[in-house]
Amino acid sequence: MDAERLAVNLPGLSLKNPIMPASGCFAFGKEFGALYDLDQLGAIVLKSVTRESRFGNPTPRVTETASGMLNAIGLQNPGVDRLVAEVLPELARRHRAPIIANVAGSTFEDYVYVAERLSASGFVSALELNISCPNVKAGGLQFGTDPEIAARLTEKVKAVSAVPVYVKLSPNVTDIVAVAKAVEEAGADGLSMINTLVGMRIDVKTMRPVLANATGGLSGPAIKPIAIRMIYEVSQKVKLPIIGMGGIRTADDVIEFLLAGASAVAVGTANFVDPFAMPAIIKALPEKLDALNVRRVTELIGRSWKPCGTA
Amino acid sequence: MDAERLAVNLPGLSLKNPIMPASGCFAFGKEFGALYDLDQLGAIVLKSVTRESRFGNPTPRVTETASGMLNAIGLQNPGVDRLVAEVLPELARRHRAPIIANVAGSTFEDYVYVAERLSASGFVSALELNISCPNVKAGGLQFGTDPEIAARLTEKVKAVSAVPVYVKLSPNVTDIVAVAKAVEEAGADGLSMINTLVGMRIDVKTMRPVLANATGGLSGPAIKPIAIRMIYEVSQKVKLPIIGMGGIRTADDVIEFLLAGASAVAVGTANFVDPFAMPAIIKALPEKLDALNVRRVTELIGRSWKPCGTA
Amino acid sequence: MMRVERMTVVANRSIARNIFELTVTGELARRVQAPGQFVHIRPEAAGTLLRRPISICRVDGDQKRLTVVFRAEGSGTKALAACRVGDALDVFGPLGNGFPTDRLASGAHALIVGGGIGVPPLYELSKRLAARGVAVMHVLGFRSACDVFYEDAFSALGPTWIATEDGSRGFKGRVTDVIAGEGLRYDAMFACGPRPMLQALAAMRGDKPLFLSLEERMGCALGACFACVVRVKDDETGTAYRKICADGPIFEAGEVVF
Amino acid sequence: MMRVERMTVVANRSIARNIFELTVTGELARRVQAPGQFVHIRPEAAGTLLRRPISICRVDGDQKRLTVVFRAEGSGTKALAACRVGDALDVFGPLGNGFPTDRLASGAHALIVGGGIGVPPLYELSKRLAARGVAVMHVLGFRSACDVFYEDAFSALGPTWIATEDGSRGFKGRVTDVIAGEGLRYDAMFACGPRPMLQALAAMRGDKPLFLSLEERMGCALGACFACVVRVKDDETGTAYRKICADGPIFEAGEVVF
């Protein structure tokens, strides 16, 4: 019973707790794996991978803002073939936590190729479809701002994927519910939300943008209220489970996301502030549940909008 | 020369410096007028006014977030008739700084009525058209998220207004440049950006949204990177002058907004943190300009994207 | 007139479970006009954005000292609890209207009722009423014995009843039980505490005036943001309001809906 | 192994214009493996989100002490400058690879070149090289006399030349002017400082190995975020890279593009 207290079951993912890293903040697991046992986590989420190997944007690629940070990494990654050949076997050998691979691309064909390769590799339990990366010139964000394009992409990827597909939504839209509904209809198995908001910082002394890429993606506690609002809205309108993210730092933040309607959460920027953030959150959760008189984390999901008494 | 150093001339507005309050954070001037001489400011910007008198949303109406706050005031105001009859004459008698009235409504007719009354009153130098209030059920945000509707509204208001019209844009959109271009073509004289982002906070203990209205508008330093990015993008695509806002607290922030492409700025939330924030910023500006070897604030406008050497 | 000042902490100590008594010194203390006014404090160490409204509990204008009593609850008040003597504190105030002290003549009876963290502003009120010759009585409600504070201070000014929810100190029950049980008679009542307590007091006051202090989440604390409004009683327009920060926090029962 | 630790401040003082020398104590100090490694410090008082990477300037494993020297520039380093003895500081480290100290045999000549705030990590390096019997020489460049620090400390280890841009102390000019002007000969060069300085040194090194320390804006400082990459020299794939935080910050000139 107690072991089950934090467990959450989602399509393709049997999570022993609802905590996982956010894509791009955890590379391919090795670095944090040197700090703690990754099997403590609900799942391991990999950095976005594309068809071809990419270097990404010039530096500086990150800068700080009030309670947040901007990043413009630009999808640096070794390409899906090397990922499958070199990185995944080692990762899967070392850890038992489910692995979620994050798929990015510039064309429909790219996405499909990458998704197919990853799904066929047998190493991953689910795919996360990054249709919301603000830091690349071609592809990325466009796929996530137009409901129709997002739906088409979802369909195509679903067609080649044997594992469940979670679509990662962009907050840089007028109507995120419309995008969520579109990908739900197109067959998505779940949603991840939110990716970063497009932001910018200018260096007063040089009078130029701080990031070499000019704009970047805003993450961290600053965006948490936006993430909570979007999950609150979307979870009431679609039936898909949501992996929530955006500024999570503490166990209370996790509970807030679950209450808003997320079924699990991902931690990104907070890993940079405290490299042991995720183990610390997992450790703190049971006590928080006790204080709230909650037996299982699943009881919290969507409770901020569900009529009292239902669970 | 020195007196002119901070001056900015915009349609209808001869500003002795580029600093003004953000609508809704300064009521109708009286309260801050008790703290300092409002004629120090570039302009006085009034809280949104509607055709009818409104009470607004139930409380709690504000709550804090990381480096920001959420508000859901809900356009409480005395109605335009009482504003023109009772509030404006007194305000105009006491102060010489130009007055910008902010217009809100639920229908085209409402907006037109209010704009016409204000323009005809003779008390205001310009109108700010709030098509981006996230905190009212009808009207408000919808007018600001669809470029066509925004343009139609701008046209109608321009037709009845003898004073210049600044359209206040919503950041809760996929493509803010499209909205900006639409209202530019429709005859807007300037832009104000940005209004608040829709956000939410849930109380972990009560498990319900903190705000009675559930969602609210996110303001403060947390949103500054988003404001800067949007102004940077829009100012390169439209010719209209921009009044920039979103998280400004310091003279350096003001300079960052000007570099991004704003011609003047508004200070909102910072007035709550430090009631003397605006006089302090105005006082600090000349020294900052000295340090940057800049003679006039106008030299800074858009300099982050203008080719070197142009000004 | 209100001002923003970096005041200096001269004392800070725990006086009950999670309750702190913090004294600061500065010019601002001279400006306080009435008991029940409050200050808006910026707990800089917490890294929070907004200020925190806290009632003035006592003030000594000559010594330029001002004391607040608060419960360390969230990040802001916890940061205040951690303040050390000598620290500078960014304080905005004094704010609000304060309790009227001139509505009772010398010899009249004032019943002062506080609940929990609503007790602090009543101390300066009682002192000032007592100084004017008003006979002051106090009924103070707390959750439990370890939450009780200022019992001696109030007792020194007039008869004082303590009620606790669990009966671990004084009467077991609520302040209204004490007032009814003891048959307390008064010419005016002054109260600060949770809304249910204030509502119960308003229901039992008969025709006696009741002045009460309200709380609400605040932005500016100055009247400029419309965060803290309450509706006006029997308002036919539907849009009448008072701002708790500027028109209050003290209202006469019957004036506003709470 | 790296760890996160609340280390205790045991000393903090200004040693030149805006330059501070901060010593902390804790288990982490025992883990330092090589000079040139750095720590990632969270300046909590500043309310900033991200940590700040700062090189380790000296370390005493037995005493569990570690010293950093930094310039108070932005909010983070200003908050570090304000740390008082006894304060706790959230430190993550040790990070990075560090300078190789085993590439020179006893008796060989090492030229150690620092520019401004690049000087600190070179001190521990020089100490360790000297301890191995390597003959160390130092050329340290600063803007002006009031920016100079650690001159005596370096002089105690080996001959030390100071260069200032305005000539207010030592040689007027750049470190490269000193090296050329004095005709310094060496078996290997070690350098830390602004990129133009590093580039000039790389250009003049001839066939001698040059180990240099690079800087970049960092997120994780652990290798997980790809914020701090540099391109690899003569990379035909176009996608080869090194992470400054994990593969560096020390590289051999010729390895990466900088």
Ligand SMILES: Cc1cc2nc3c(=O)[nH]c(=O)nc-3n(C[C@H](O)[C@H](O)[C@H](O)COP(=O)(O)OP(=O)(O)OC[C@H]3O[C@@H](n4cnc5c(N)ncnc54)[C@H](O)[C@@H]3O)c2cc1C
């Ligand atoms: C006029 C007035 C007088 C007050 N006097 C006292 C007093 O003398 N002693 C005392 O202990 N408390 C008093 N309070 C309540 C006090 O303001 C809150 O306890 C405090 O703001 C909580 O801040 P926090 O950072 O600890 O909590 P958090 O929950 O972290 O605060 C988050 C946000 O909510 C606001 N908030 C939370 N609780 C309240 C509340 N009850 N009222 C208003 N805002 C709140 C905070 O100001 C902050 O903006 C008073 C409130 C008002 C309006």
Ligand SMILES: Cc1cc2nc3c(=O)[nH]c(=O)nc-3n(C[C@H](O)[C@H](O)[C@H](O)COP(=O)(O)OP(=O)(O)OC[C@H]3O[C@@H](n4cnc5c(N)ncnc54)[C@H](O)[C@@H]3O)c2cc1C
């Ligand atoms: C490996 C390494 C070792 C360093 N060693 C030292 C040292 O020993 N002494 C020293 O004084 N400085 C050193 N620096 C530079 C130091 O990290 C910056 O001066 C510091 O981060 C500035 O923070 P701030 O809050 O004062 O400035 P702000 O400008 O307010 O910082 C804003 C953001 O930019 C980042 N940033 C600003 N400047 C730099 C920079 N030069 N390098 C990396 N990030 C930066 C900050 O970390 C922060 O995220 C080192 C940098 C690196 C990468």
Ligand SMILES: Cc1cc2nc3c(=O)[nH]c(=O)nc-3n(C[C@H](O)[C@H](O)[C@H](O)COP(=O)(O)O)c2cc1C
């Ligand atoms: C440095 C960095 C790199 C990121 N890279 C990716 C990525 O490759 N793919 C992706 O889908 N999201 C990426 N993200 C977005 C995060 O996964 C997450 O959606 C976002 O940062 C919000 O969560 P946080 O506030 O906890 O960081 C990245 C975020 C950061 C900060």
Ligand SMILES: Cc1cc2nc3c(=O)[nH]c(=O)nc-3n(C[C@H](O)[C@H](O)[C@H](O)COP(=O)(O)O)c2cc1C
């Ligand atoms: C309490 C509050 C009330 C506001 N009311 C209005 C309003 O009535 N009309 C309007 O156009 N904007 C309103 N705004 C938005 C501000 O004018 C401004 O666009 C926004 O807060 C961003 O600026 P800031 O971060 O400096 O506060 C309000 C903001 C706040 C915080």
Ligand code: FES
């Ligand atoms: S708090 Fe702003 S009006 Fe009362």
Ligand code: FES
């Ligand atoms: S700082 Fe994250 S990879 Fe180097």
